[in-house]
Amino acid sequence: MKLTDLQLLAQSHLLEGGDMPPALQDAIAAPASERWTIYVEAYRLRLTAALCTQYPTLTARCGRAVFGELAWRFIRAHPSTYRSIRDYGRELADLAHGDGATPELRLHGELARFEWLLAAAFDAPNVTACTVTALAELAPDAWPTLRFAAVPSLQRLRTTTNAVAVWRALRRALEEDPACGPLAEPVATDIAPVDWLIVRPQLETEFRSLPANEAAALDLALAGVPFAALCETLTATYGDAAALQAATWLKGWLTEGLLLRV
Amino acid sequence: MPAATPARPLGFGLGLRPAHYTQILDGKPAVDWFEVITENYLVGGGRPLHFLDAIRARYPIVMHGVSLSIGSTAPLDLHYLDGVRALAARCQPAWISDHLCWTGTGAHNLHDLLPLPYTEEALAHVAPRIEKVQERLGQQLVLENVSSYISYASSAMTEWEFLSELVRRTGCDLLLDVNNVYVSSRNHGFDARAFIDGVPTRAVRQFHLAGHLDLGTHVIDTHDAPVCEAVWDLYAYAVERLGPVSTLLERDDQIPPLTELITELDRARAISHAALQQVAK
Secondary structure, X not given: OOHHXXXXXXXXXXXXXXXXXXXXXXHXXXXXXXXXXXXXXHHHHHHHHHHHHHOHHHXXXXXXXXXXXXXXXXXXXXXXXXXXXXXXXXXXXXXXXXXXXXXXHHHHHHHHXXXXXXXXXXXXXXXXXXXXXXXXXXXXXXXXXXXXXXXXXXXXXXXXXXXXXHHHHHHHHHHHOOOOOOOOOOOOOOOOOXXXXXXXXXXXXEEEEEOHHHHHHHHHXXXXXXXXXXXXXXXXHHHHHHHHHHHHHHHHXXXXXXXXXX | OOOOOOOOOOOEEEEOOHHHHHHHHHHOOOOOEEEEEHHHHOOOOOHHHXXXXXXXXXXXXXXXXXXXXXXXXXXXXXXXXXXXXXXXXXXXXXXXXXXOOEOOOOOOOOOOOEOOOOOHHHHHHHHHHHHHHHHHHOOOEEEEOOOOOOOXXXXXXXXXXXXXXXXXXXXXXXXXXXXXXXXXXXXXXXXHHHHHHHOOHHHEEEEEEOOEEEOOOOEEEOOOOOOOHHHHHHHHHHHHHHOOOEXXXXXXXXXXXXXXXXXXXXXXXHHHHHHHHHHXX
């Protein structure tokens, strides 16, 4: 059997499982089946462990056995195409959320998405964010066309459950007992949607909730809307105080290290 | 690529793991060098690169990859190689290593180190790929022998003959994982010392030491336990045979406190010292 065919056959069996194909059995010297099983098992265990590492609070919420079943469904549906196993698992939130038919499923989806975004911020590229000082030196006629983009670590999320509160509780529990689980914090869905901001200004990842008006304004700024247009949009809500409100938010965003000038 | 000047041995090192970052920087432990998993630092920024830079400022570093997939029949991933080259430019490793294996084909990565059949076809496939990697990275590649649980009916030579021929054809160097030699020798029933005798002496740039799980009928490479006595014995033999080669202790699971690993590393120093004295007599 050619090397190309051998690798395709072996990979196909590792990805799909099931009985060992006769051609693969012929290609592997005896005792083939027992030893080949080590690779089959290792594939499932290694990727499941990677997902547990990526989603520790979802694992604790579900318990390892239930999470293991979810992980295996994910692994079957999403074979890794990444060089680094760190990058594997982005789409797990969709699977965990499923059809969102129950509050618990919606919580799982939001927990997973929150954990993924925290990880994305954790090792995002380092940049020098725009500062209040830099803008203070700007000529007055430059302000209307002033535009921004997000620093690479900035992530946005909207929750419709108390996923972040549950995340905090699970993190505390995991610090006390890394093997804990399944942990049942009450899930709340009768809450207004909450916007979240995640960013890593230096080495530590930070997050906070955003009032709805600020979230909408920030999203406009991150979309590259010029400062004058941003102020004009805010006029509908803030009238003559729109420019002052925009400047107040902008100062805060710059202090938090959220923005790059474009 | 022309053969590089033989690197001076780095001494006795540990695999760099995040759990030990702060202790390493605060305590300046008696470790001669650290080996980093390349893929863990192919990121944009944040804590991984911060600590890599800080530790590199104090210790020599070697980059050890797990997903080059030099034996795959899929095309080489040039984007990945460029990332490796950029990381090397940043941390100036003493050398760059990966494994003689394949980790997937097509676009897939199985995140495992699968063995190759030891055939002329595989040699003819892998050797030019090593040369391309060496050209792209601008330096010699150091390749590690993997632990394996299967062998192929088509293999026409031993693993060490295959490795030796790759060295001859490409000028690459070898990372001799002593634990992997032991694990594979138990699984396939060959003489571990014959493996060590069979590799080209001057090509062995580095040793790996690690623990494994012995299931009696076969052995699994787990990196989650101290080095066992049989592997220490084989390490002593390797030092006698191959000289004072840079030695690295790996632990990837059930990671103990740094002090415990340093104690184990000191045992490697002592065994190496005794073996070299034995040779000198």
